[in-house]
Amino acid sequence: MAARPTFKRLPRAVREQQMLDAAVKVFSRRGFHAASMDEIAEDAGISKPMVYAYLGSKEALFIECVRREGTRMMEAIVAVVEPGLPPDEQLWRGLRAFFGFVGAHRDGWAVLYRQARGQQPFAGELGAIRSRMVEVISGLLGRAVRAQGREIREKDLEAFAYALVGATESLADWLADHPDEDPAKTATRMMNVAWLGAGQLLRGEVWRPWSGDSARAAGAA
């Protein structure tokens, strides 16, 4: 044998994570179809049949990537959102966690989700994650509305939440394309859209981050 350090034997769980890391990277850079299993394997420092042995197929591998990243993202969000807080603070915390996550996984996130949106086999997987987010947001808003004794149709709520999710994803793309932007500031921007809307913007109202518990929307200029 050559000088090759044969210390490479690693347990399955470790290898699987390495493969997923490599897969996320390559899928991100090339897109699902343009990515080749050979490149992923090489990037993971392993040979192709191992990938098949552990993850099954290209499609399964991609789904696993989406699932892992999606789960991590959801965990990052739910970790900071505590029910019981006022709705705008919950929203703010969630957004800050979300953009923080995207900022930390710049290459990972955006392109992976940009990929999954289109391809039919994965629309379901991505749709499930988006559905959870829509649920969370519409639940949050719905409870807040009803807590004030008001009525609102479920479908209106769903559409509203859907739009907010879309806006947030869109700003995430924007963030991924502007590497010098600050995630927290992007979250603030999103808060201005989600909470205040264009009408308030024209009236000079601005939403500012929570510095403790007071200081909501600063009044008109």
Next chain:
Amino acid sequence: MAARPTFKRLPRAVREQQMLDAAVKVFSRRGFHAASMDEIAEDAGISKPMVYAYLGSKEALFIECVRREGTRMMEAIVAVVEPGLPPDEQLWRGLRAFFGFVGAHRDGWAVLYRQARGQQPFAGELGAIRSRMVEVISGLLGRAVRAQGREIREKDLEAFAYALVGATESLADWLADHPDEDPAKTATRMMNVAWLGAGQLLRGEVWRPWSGDSARAAGAA
């Protein structure tokens, strides 16, 4: 030869449109990669080499699809938005035209754009269209803000517009997935998000369509 009605000879311009129609349909149903040139050709009632003779390559064909649909969409919008009207009415008109267009091209729009978002070669093409929309919206809002003697940073404006475009696209997807929904009503929903925001929603404020020129946001309940 056989009984085949040989009356099929058509001028190039006509055939090109037929090919594009077929391509939009097939790309929509299958996605860019899964779509085969054979299927597109068959659907257009022509043979594959003709497609290559006229449109060049699969990639060029797809780009042409995006460009055509995008142009049509932009035309539908700019046809109804007249500068000089108050900003919220301009926004409302634009949104109504947009959702009307999407509703009328349900299969076309959503999936075509869902496709183009991911695939790298086309991101540019789609990005150009999105940029125009961002420009239009940020221009609209920027003028309105400055008309009131207020200042606003260009980047804030851009991010705001970007978020609105994302929200709108997201609701367009929603509309495409809910065939029984009314485009105009969806536009109204979007208006509630864009103009009022969640804060007003909680206060019971609702945005209602223009019936002529009066009747802006209906006051609190």
Next chain:
DNA sequence: GCGTAACGTTACGGGCGAGTAGGTATGCTC
């Protein structure tokens, strides 16, 4: 220390689909 199961490899099959070569028919021009 030896069997065995888990880790790992090299090298190939084979399908699918983009793109093309080369040839035929039709209609327009003058």
Next chain:
DNA sequence: GAGCATACCTACTCGCCCGTAACGTTACGC
């Protein structure tokens, strides 16, 4: 009605890349 451009076809080539068969090698249990 000859000539020419344009519309149109059948039948291929060929490369890429997913997935696998068949075969080594390390470490762990007992």
